Amino acid sequence: MAEELDFSKQPVADKSVTYDENNIRHLEDIEHIRLRYGMYIGRAGDGSHSDDGIYILIKEAIDNSIDEYRMGEGKQIEVTMADGKVRIRDNGRGIPLGTNKAGDDVMMMAVSKLNSGGKYDSKAFKKSVGLNGVGLKAVNALSWKFAVGAYRDGKCRRMEFKQGKLVSDTGIVDNTENEPRGTFVEFEPDNTIFENYSFRKDFIEEQLQNYAYLNTGLTILYNGKKVSSKNGLQDLLNDRMTSDALYPIIHFKDDELEIALTHADQNNEEYYSFVNGQNTSLGGPHQTAFREAIGKTIKEFFNKNLDLADVRNGVVGAIAINVEEPMFESQTKNKLSSKEMAPGEDSVSINKYVNDFVADKLDKYLHIHADVADKMLEKIKESERERKALAGVSKAAKERTKKINLHNKKLRDCSIHFNDNKAPKGDIDTRDITSIFITEGDSASGSITKIRDVNTQAVFSLRGKPKNLYGKSKKMVYENEEMTLLQAALNIEDGLEGLRYNRVIIATDADVDGMHIRLLLLTFFLQFFPDLVKKGHVYILQTPLFRVRDKQRTFYCYDDVERENAIKAIGKNAEITRFKGLGEISPEEFRDVIGKNIRLDQVQLRKEDAVAEILSFYMGVNTLERQELIIENLQVEEDAVED
Numbered sequence: 349m350a351e352e353l354d355f356s357k358q359p360v361a362d363k364s365v366t367y368d369e370n371n372i373r374h375l376e377d378i379e380h381i382r383l384r385y386g387m388y389i390g391r392a393g394d395g396s397h398s399d400d401g402i403y404i405l406i407k408e409a410i411d412n413s414i415d416e417y418r419m420g421e422g423k424q425i426e427v428t429m430a431d432g433k434v435r436i437r438d439n440g441r442g443i444p445l446g447t448n449k450a451g452d453d454v455m456m457m458a459v460s461k462l463n464s465g466g467k468y469d470s471k472a473f474k475k476s477v478g479l480n481g482v483g484l485k486a487v488n489a490l491s492w493k494f495a496v497g498a499y500r501d502g503k504c505r506r507m508e509f510k511q512g513k514l515v516s517d518t519g520i521v522d523n524t525e526n527e528p529r530g531t532f533v534e535f536e537p538d539n540t541i542f543e544n545y546s547f548r549k550d551f552i553e554e555q556l557q558n559y560a561y562l563n564t565g566l567t568i569l570y571n572g573k574k575v576s577s578k579n580g581l582q583d584l585l586n587d588r589m590t591s592d593a594l595y596p597i598i599h600f601k602d603d604e605l606e607i608a609l610t611h612a613d614q615n616n617e618e619y620y621s622f623v624n625g626q627n628t629s630l631g632g633p634h635q636t637a638f639r640e641a642i643g644k645t646i647k648e649f650f651n652k653n654l655d656l657a658d659v660r661n662g663v664v665g666a667i668a669i670n671v672e673e674p675m676f677e678s679q680t681k682n683k684l685s686s687k688e689m690a691p692g693e694d695s696v697s698i699n700k701y702v703n704d705f706v707a708d709k710l711d712k713y714l715h716i717h718a719d720v721a722d723k724m725l726e727k728i729k730e731s732e733r734e735r736k737a738l739a740g741v742s743k744a745a746k747e748r749t750k751k752i753n754l755h756n757k758k759l760r761d762c763s764i765h766f767n768d769n770k771a772p773k774g775d776i777d778t779r780d781i782t783s784i785f786i787t788e789g790d791s792a793s794g795s796i797t798k799i800r801d802v803n804t805q806a807v808f809s810l811r812g813k814p815k816n817l818y819g820k821s822k823k824m825v826y827e828n829e830e831m832t833l834l835q836a837a838l839n840i841e842d843g844l845e846g847l848r849y850n851r852v853i854i855a856t857d858a859d860v861d862g863m864h865i866r867l868l869l870l871t872f873f874l875q876f877f878p879d880l881v882k883k884g885h886v887y888i889l890q891t892p893l894f895r896v897r898d899k900q901r902t903f904y905c906y907d908d909v910e911r912e913n914a915i916k917a918i919g920k921n922a923e924i925t926r927f928k929g930l931g932e933i934s935p936e937e938f939r940d941v942i943g944k945n946i947r948l949d950q951v952q953l954r955k956e957d958a959v960a961e962i963l964s965f966y967m968g969v970n971t972l973e974r975q976e977l978i979i980e981n982l983q984v985e986e987d988a989v990e991d
Contacts, residue, residue: 377460377461377462377485377489378460378485378488378489378512378513379489379512380462381462381485381486381489381490381512382489382490382511382512382541385401385486385489385490385541388482388486389401389404389405389486389490390404390678390780391780391781392541392542392543393542393545394542394543394544394545394546395542395545395546395547395548395551396548396948396949396950397884397948397950398548398551398554398884398950399682399780400542400545401490401537401541401542402537402542402545402547403547403551403552403555404486405434405486405487405490405491405535405537406427406434406436406552406555407555408482408483408484408486408487409434409436409483409484409487409533409535410425410427410436410556410559411483411625412438412483412484412531412533413425413436413438413440413531414559414563414566414625416438416440416441416531417438417440417563417566418563419440421440421441422438422439422440422441422530423439423565423566423567424438424439424566424567424568424569425437425438425566425567425568425569426438426568426569427552427556427568427569427570427571428571429547429552429570429571430571432536432537432545432546432547433534433535433536434533434534434535434536434547435532435533435534436532436533436534437530437531437532438530438531438532439528439529439530440529440530440531441500441529441530442498442499442500442529442530442531443455443458443496443498443500443531444498444500445498445500445501445503445504445505445520446520455496455498455505455507456507456514458484458485458496459484459485459487459488459494459496459507459509460485460488460509460512460514461485462482462485484496484533487533487535488509488512488535489511489512490512490537490538490541490542491509491511491512491535491536491537491538492510492511492536492537492538492539492540493508493509493510493534493535493536494508494509494510494512494533494534494535494536495507495508495509495532495533495534495535496531496532496533496534497531497532498530498531498532499523499527499528499529499530500529502522502523503520503521503522503523504518504520504521504522504523504527505517505518505519505520505521506518511538550952552570553570553575556568556570556575557575557577557587558584558622558625558627559575559625560575560576560577561577561580561581561583561584561668562580562581562622562625562668563577563625564577564578564579564580579599580599580601580606580608580668581599581601581606581607581608581620581666581667581668582597582599582608584608584620584666585597585608585609585610585620585664585665585666588620589610589612589618589664590614590878590882590953590959590960591612591613591614591664591959591960592612592613593610593611593612593664594610594611594612594613594662594723594724594726594727595610595611595719595720595723595724596610596720597609597610598610598710598713598720600705600709600710600713602705603670604669604670604689604701605667605668605669605670605701605702605705606667606668606669607638607665607666607667607668607705607706607709608665608666609642609663609664609665609666610663610664610665611662611663611664611723611724611727612662612663612664613662613960614662614664614878614959615661615662615731615734615822615876616661616662616843616876616877616878616879617639617660617661617662617663617664617665617843617879618663618664618665618878618879618882619631619635619638619639619663619664619665619666619667620665620666620667621634621635621638621666621667621668621684622666622667622668622669623668623669623670623671623674623684624669624670624671624674625668626674626676626681627682628676628681628682628683628684629682629683629883629884630677630682630683631683631684631845632676632677632683632684632685632686633684633685633686633687633697633698633699634667634669634671634684634698634702635667635684636699637698637699637701637702637703638665638667638702638706639660639663639665640703641702641703641705641706641707641710642659642660642663642665642706642710643656643659643660644656644703644707645706645707645710645711646659646710646714646724646728647659648711649710649711649714649715649721650721650725650728654728654732655732655735657731657735658728658729658731658732658735659728661727661728661731661735662727662731667702669698669701669702671684671686671688671689671690671698672689672690672691672695673686673690673691674686677769678779678780686698687699689701734821734822737823738821738822738823738826758808758809758810758811758830758833759806759807759808759809759833759837760793760797760800760806760807760808761806761837762782762800762801762802762803762804762805762806763802763803764778764779764782764803764804765779765782765848765849766779766780766782766847766848766849766850767779767839767845767846767847767848778803778804779850780850781804781850781851782804782805782806782848782849782850782851783804783805783806783849783850783851783852783853784805784806784807784808784837784838784848784849784851784852784853785800785805785806785807785808785853785855785889785942786808786810786834786852786853786854786855786869787807787808787809787810787855787856787930788810788812788855788856788857788861788862788865788930789809789810789811789812789931790809792809792855792857792929792930792931792933793807793808793809794935795930795931795933795934795935795938796855796935796938796942798935798938799935799936799938799939799942800942805942806837806848806849808833808834808837810830810865811830813861813864813865813868814828814830814831814865814868814869814872815828815830815831815868816868816871816967817831817868817871817872817875817876818871818875818963818967818968819967819968820875822876825872825876831872834872835876835877838852838880840877840880843879844879844880844883844885847880847885849885850885851885851887851948852873852880852885852886852887853887853888853889853948854866854869854870854886854887854888854889855889855891855930856889856930857891857928857929857930858891858893859928859929862929866888867966867967870886870951871963871966871967873886874959874962874963875959875963878959881951881952881953882953884950884952886950886951887948887949887950887951888948888949888951889941889942889946889947889948890906890947890948890949891906891927891930891933891941892904892905892906892927892933892941893905893906893907893911893926893927894910894911894914894924894925894926894927895924895925895927895937896911896914896915896918896922896923896924896925897918897922897923897925898918898919898921898922898923901917901918903917903918904937904940904941906947911924
C-alpha cells in the first residue's frame with residue numbers, strides 16, 4: 349500500500365469570505381474545527397513562533413504515538429519533514445481497521461468525529477498527552493491534505509482527506525508488503541488558515557527533544573537523525589543550561605513525578621515544567637509547588653535564618669508530573685490550572701504531592717552528599733551578601749518608581765495584561781497577544797500610541813541610547829532611572845510570574861544607532877533577566893524600508909526584493925518612498941506595521957549558547973574574532989531611490 353500523499357498546489361486565503369453565527373446554524377465536527385480553530389489549537393500563526401498552530405498539529409499527531417509507547421507498545425517514532433509536509437510513523441498497535449460493536453468505522457471516527465476515541469474508557473490514558481477525542485481530528489480538519497493508515501494483524505488500510513473531507517479509502521486489504529505494524533499520519537497544513545507558513549527546524553528539534561527527555565528509552569528519528577535521552581530531565585538541564593552548574597544535577601523520579609535541579613553560576617531562577625508531556629512554559633501549580641518546596645526544604649535542612657530569595661537564587665530546575673484529566677488556562681496549554689492530581693474528593697493536591705516528594709528526596713540527598721550541601725550553602729551565602737549590598741539602593745529605587753509610575757509619561761499602558769487571570773477570552777486568549785513596544789524617542793512612540801490597540805498594546809519610550817550595563821551589578825540598574833522604570837513596567841524584578849506583556853518588542857530604526865540600541869537592550873535583558881529571552885518573550889519589530897504605491901495600491905516593502913516585486917506589480921507609475929526611520933512612518937501607515945500583518949523576529953538562544961560567553965563576545969573587550977565577524981557581515985547601505 350502506497351504511503352505518499354499527492355500534494356498539489358494550495359490556494360491562498362480568500363479574505364473576502366466571512367463566516368459568523370448568522371451564516372451557519374449547525375456545524376459538522378470538521379467544519380466546526382475549521383471555523384473555530386482557535387478553540388482547539390490557539391492562534392494559527394505562520395510558524396515564526398514556537399506556539400503557532402502548525403507546531404500544535406505536529407504535537408497532536410505525535411502524541412498518539414507517544415501514548416502507544418507509554419502503554420509499552422512501540423519504541424520508535426519516525427518523523428519526516430520536507431517542503432512544508434509532515435509524515436509520522438510509529439510501530440505501535442495500529443489504529444483498528446474495522447468497525448466497533450456499535451458498527452462505527454473506528455478509523456474514520458478517530459480522525460473526523462469529535463469526542464470519540466479509545467482514551468475515554470482507559471484509566472491509563474487519563475494521563476495521556478493527546479487531546480482526548482480531538483487531536484487527530486484537528487490535524488485532519490486544518491490540513492490541506494491529510495492521510496492516515498495502519499498496519500495490524502496482517503492487514504492494512506489507508507484513508508486520504510482534503511480539508512477534512514474524505515477523498516479516498518483503500519478499505520481493509522492484505523499487507524502484501526509485510527510492513528511492520530503501526531500507524532502513520534501524513535499532512536500538509538492548510539495555507540488558507542496558516543497563511544505563508546513555514547516550519548522552523550530549531551522549534552521542531554526542541555519539540556522532539558522534549559519528547560525524548562520525558563520518555564527515556566524512546567527513539568525518535570527526525571529526518572533520519574536519532575533523538576533520544578537516557579537520563580530524562582537530567583539530560584534536559586545539561587543541554588539547556590547556559591551557565592555552569594555549581595554541583596552535580598540532583599535527579600529523582602517515581603511513577604507520577606520527575607524532578608531535576610542544581611544551582612548555577614547565575615543570578616536568576618530558571619525552571620522547565622511539563623504535565624503529561626505537555627511543555628507548560630508558563631508554569632502552574634506544579635511549578636509553583638516545586639519552587640516553594642526547593643526553598644523550604646533547603647532552608648530547613650541548614651536550619652539557619654536564610655532568606656528564601658537567597659536560597660533559590662541561581663536555581664535551575666525541571667519538573668514533569670502526570671495528572672489525570674488536566675485542565676489548562678488557555679488553548680495553547682502552556683499553563684496548568686488543575687490543582688488536584690486527579691478529579692474527585694479523595695484526590696491529593698498537586699501542591700502536597702510535589703512538596704512531600706521534594707521534602708523527602710532532597711532532604712535525604714543533602715544528608716548523604718555533604719559536599720553538595722557545602723557548595724549549595726556557599727552559593728546561598730554569596731547571594732545573601734549581594735542582596736544586602738543592594739538592599740538600600742533597591743528600596744530607594746522602588747519608592748522612586750512607585751511615585752514616577754503614577755505619572756510616567758514614558759509608558760502608555762494597555763488595559764489587558766499577560767498576568768491578568770480575569771482577562772476576556774475568545775477563540776484566542778487575549779493575554780497571549782499582549783505586547784509592549786520599546787521605542788526610540790517620542791516620534792516613533794507617538795505614531796504607535798495613536799493607532800495601537802489600547803486593550804493589548806503598550807508603548808514605552810526611551811530617551812535615546814540606554815546605558816551600557818554589561819558587566820555591571822544590579823546596583824547600577826537601580827541607579828539608572830530609565831532601566832528601573834522599564835523593569836517596573838514589565839514587572840519582572842521578582843521573576844516572570846508577574847510579567848505584564850507576553851511580547852516585549854524592541855522597535856528601533858534599522859540603522860546603526862537603532863541596531864546599537866537593540867544590542868544595549870538585549871544586553872540588559874540577558875544579563876539581568878535572561879529567562880525573558882529564554883522563554884521566547886523578546887522580539888525585534890521588522891519595519892518597512894520602502895513604500896511603493898500608485899493611486900489604487902500600496903505595498904510596504906521590507907527589503908530590496910520586495911521593493912522590486914512591488915515595482916513590477918504596479919508598473920511605470922510606481923511612486924517609491926524610502927523610510928529612513930520609524931519617525932517618518934505616519935500613524936495610519938503604522939496601523940499596517942503593528943496590526944494583523946505585524947512582522948516580528950523572535951530573539952532566541954540556542955541550547956548550546958552560554959549567556960556569559962555571548963555577552964563577553966559582543967560587549968566585552970574588542971577581540972580579533974569580533975573584528976572578523978564585523979568585517980564578514982559588514983553591509984553598506986545604498987539608497988537606490990533616485991531623487
